[in-house]
Amino acid sequence: MSEQTGPLRRRVTIRNRAGLHARAASLVRDTVLKHRCRVTLIKAEDPSASLNGAPRADGTSVIEMLSLGAMEGEPLIIEAEGEEAQQVLDALERLVECKFWEDDFAPESQQTFPG
Amino acid sequence: MMRLQGIAVSPGIAIGKAVVIGQDIFSIPREYVEADAVEQEVARFREALQVAAREIENNRDLVTRELGPKSGAIFQAHLEILEDPKIREDVESLIRNRQYSSEKAASFVLRQFAEMFRRLPNPVIADRAYDVLDIERHLLRALLGQPHRSLYHLTSPAVVLARNLTPSEVANLDRKMVRGFATEVGGPTSHTAIVAQGMGIPAVVGTGPFLNEVSGGDIVIVDGDRGIVIVRPDESTLREYEEEMRAIRVFTTELEKLRDLPAETLDGTRINIYGNIEFPHEAALCLQNGAEGIGLYRTEFLYLGRNDLPSEEDHYRAYCEVVRIMGDRPVTIRTFDLGADKVPLQLGLEKEANPCLGLRSIRLALRYLPLFQTQLRAILRASVCGNVQIMFPMISTLAELRQAKLMLAEVMEDLAEGQIPFRREIPLGIMVEVPSVAVTIDRFLDEVDFISLGTNDLIQYTLAVDRTNRNVVNMYNATDPAVLRLIHHVIQEASRKGVPVSLCGQMSSHPLHTMLLIGLGLRKFSVAAHSILEIKKVCRSVTVEQCEALAKRALEMDHARDVQALLREQLIKLIPAFGRIM
Numbered sequence: 001m002s003e004q005t006g007p008l009r010r011r012v013t014i015r016n017r018a019g020l021h022a023r024a025a026s027l028v029r030d031t032v033l034k035h036r037c038r039v040t041l042i043k044a045e046d047p048s049a050s051l052n053g054a055p056r057a058d059g060t061s062v063i064e065m066l067s068l069g070a071m072e073g074e075p076l077i078i079e080a081e082g083e084e085a086q087q088v089l090d091a092l093e094r095l096v097e098c099k100f101w102e103d104d105f106a107p108e109s110q111q112t113f114p115g
Numbered sequence: 116m117m118r119l120q121g122i123a124v125s126p127g128i129a130i131g132k133a134v135v136i137g138q139d140i141f142s143i144p145r146e147y148v149e150a151d152a153v154e155q156e157v158a159r160f161r162e163a164l165q166v167a168a169r170e171i172e173n174n175r176d177l178v179t180r181e182l183g184p185k186s187g188a189i190f191q192a193h194l195e196i197l198e199d200p201k202i203r204e205d206v207e208s209l210i211r212n213r214q215y216s217s218e219k220a221a222s223f224v225l226r227q228f229a230e231m232f233r234r235l236p237n238p239v240i241a242d243r244a245y246d247v248l249d250i251e252r253h254l255l256r257a258l259l260g261q262p263h264r265s266l267y268h269l270t271s272p273a274v275v276l277a278r279n280l281t282p283s284e285v286a287n288l289d290r291k292m293v294r295g296f297a298t299e300v301g302g303p304t305s306h307t308a309i310v311a312q313g314m315g316i317p318a319v320v321g322t323g324p325f326l327n328e329v330s331g332g333d334i335v336i337v338d339g340d341r342g343i344v345i346v347r348p349d350e351s352t353l354r355e356y357e358e359e360m361r362a363i364r365v366f367t368t369e370l371e372k373l374r375d376l377p378a379e380t381l382d383g384t385r386i387n388i389y390g391n392i393e394f395p396h397e398a399a400l401c402l403q404n405g406a407e408g409i410g411l412y413r414t415e416f417l418y419l420g421r422n423d424l425p426s427e428e429d430h431y432r433a434y435c436e437v438v439r440i441m442g443d444r445p446v447t448i449r450t451f452d453l454g455a456d457k458v459p460l461q462l463g464l465e466k467e468a469n470p471c472l473g474l475r476s477i478r479l480a481l482r483y484l485p486l487f488q489t490q491l492r493a494i495l496r497a498s499v500c501g502n503v504q505i506m507f508p509m510i511s512t513l514a515e516l517r518q519a520k521l522m523l524a525e526v527m528e529d530l531a532e533g534q535i536p537f538r539r540e541i542p543l544g545i546m547v548e549v550p551s552v553a554v555t556i557d558r559f560l561d562e563v564d565f566i567s568l569g570t571n572d573l574i575q576y577t578l579a580v581d582r583t584n585r586n587v588v589n590m591y592n593a594t595d596p597a598v599l600r601l602i603h604h605v606i607q608e609a610s611r612k613g614v615p616v617s618l619c620g621q622m623s624s625h626p627l628h629t630m631l632l633i634g635l636g637l638r639k640f641s642v643a644a645h646s647i648l649e650i651k652k653v654c655r656s657v658t659v660e661q662c663e664a665l666a667k668r669a670l671e672m673d674h675a676r677d678v679q680a681l682l683r684e685q686l687i688k689l690i691p692a693f694g695r696i697m
Contacts, residue, residue: 019237019239020240021237021239021240021243022192022195022240022246023188026192026195029195058200060200061200062195063196063201063202063228063247064201066228066240066243067228067231067232069232069235069236069240069241070237071237097466098466101419
């Protein structure tokens with residue numbers, strides 16, 4: 001078991017077109033629930049600054065995450081505290097980086113026909 | 116006459132008498148509770164949560180069954196929001212600390228979230244405000260013990276007008292009575308739109324306020340193609356729309372008569388039309404429209420939207436479902452076509468700078484063999500239930516094809532050892548979607564039982580255009596001379612060697628290309644379920660000779676847009692009704 005330290009923070013940038021919408025937020029929640037730690041999403045630029053007053057959302061609450069209204073290109077700071085903080089940050093960063101498995105994978109039936 | 120411009124969200128035209136429905140007005144009988152009754156009130160709220168959850172679950176299952184998983188997923192999301200820990204926490208704290216009644220507390224919390232969403236600049240999330248209000252209504256109904264509103268029991272056909280309709284209200288509309296609907300609010304990405312499309316009800320949303328100007332019984336036109344709502348149309352407008360509806364109806368009836376007729380050209384050449392599917396339930400629609408089989412069963416859905424990997428049983432069940440629906444007709448299962456950025460996180464793959472040219476599709480399968488083996492085992496097991504074929508995506512070299520075949524042989528040996536039945540002669544084919552394969556197709560033809568042209572990727576790789584990149588998407592053209600020449604070459608070579616060739620890319624689903632493809636020698640089309648009848652209509656209206664002359668002219672042209680103009684002109688001349696959709 002790792003030593004309990006203060007919260008870890010990581011800055012990510014939302015990359016999918018629709019932003020942090022319902023399905024994406026529910027994937028975040030699923031990931032958080034698989035780890036032993038508390039996760040907070042904070043809408044701010046700089047992880048080293050004081051984040052008092054910045055909008056924040058509990059990583060297990062889809063509705064709070066939606067309320068952040070995070071859009072494509074916007075930064076988010078993920079804060080994790082607890083035993084598996086490092087692991088959850090890695091997993092969440094990947095999830096954000098791979099655009100919640102969207103965009104490039106719109107099924108053909110949903111794409112506009114360019115031809 | 117009043118004419119409003121809104122957002123077209125579900126196609127088609129509806130004309131009928133207006134039924135105007137107001138906002139649900141829930142009168143909250145009691146706003147506060149006594150201090151010593153708060154715990155009882157919290158218990159009452161928790162009970163209502165469960166009742167509402169059951170109601171939403173029922174909705175989800177009903178909608179999934181009738182409209183498919185895409186619409187069903189909306190209600191799964193509602194369920195998740197209803198059960199959100201934050202909502203429960205906030206409501207219970209209002210009951211305990213301010214002695215609010217459950218109704219007042221729930222309404223307050225959900226409306227606050229809805230209002231917050233509405234003000235967000237991200238339209239996709241702002242539209243979620245309507246979902247939150249939908250959930251509020253479920254909760255209030257559960258708390259007040261009120262049934263659904265009477266809207267669902269219309270006795271004569273009508274056009275429904277409302278300030279807003281939530282997804283579950285739309286899902287519960289009577290399809291026989293509701294010809295169309297229009298709402299004052301709502302955006303293009305609203306879930307209401309998806310449900311309306313699934314139900315095939317013409318719909319326009321976001322017209323802005325107009326309900327005050329309408330009385331029940333007024334004649335209303337909802338034009339779900341152009342996003343227009345016309346209240347009390349004048350004589351000539353009404354006639355125009357009625358004429359258009361008649362033309363559409365005639366054409367649709369004409370198409371429907373083709374269901375059981377073969378796709379045979381006027382000079383007696385038989386064309387085969389197969390269906391493309393993404394989810395198992397789509398197979399029934401293909402069959403209904405007269406598909407002779409499934410030419411492309413995509414299997415990526417099994418992997419997406421989950422954090423773990425699908426089991427062999429997950430695969431097997433999904434394949435058997437389709438095979439069962441299709442009887443002894445061929446079902447071509449394509450092994451997974453995933454990119455490295457799309458596979459579950461457990462594999463821990465690294466991020467790629469160039470995913471389209473990276474470790475994707477068959478390359479990924481050959482790198483992560485257990486993933487591939489699981490799928491192959493399931494396909495082989497399903498092969499004894501019907502007429503299953505197996506197809507590898509994105510093959511780019513002969514070595515790759517041989518390696519994949521070797522893998523298949525190994526899995527067969529495993530199954531044989533375990534005495535698990537499978538069909539050893541299962542037909543094996545490849546997607547032709549990388550130019551390297553198209554150019555050297557003669558080498559591949561000796562080693563496969565069939566091939567299928569995947570034009571979506573073939574176009575992308577031939578023209579070096581990422582079709583999801585809006586800066587270059589206008590260069591992505593199915594009718595580009597280079598693409599046509601490759602397709603022509605592949606079809607000619609396959610025909611020469613007697614290997615069946617089909618085309619399953621989006622290109623084949625658009626009637627614009629049908630004549631051209633027949634002219635290039637294609638005899639087997641694999642198309643989206645909703646396109647089958649249109650493609651058949653074209654096949655039955657042409658002669659091969661006519662198509663060959665057209666293809667010859669197209670192959671001599673310099674620009675994609677010239678080819679397209681030629682195709683459009685020829686098609687509309689032949690079947691004027693297609694003019695509406697192009």
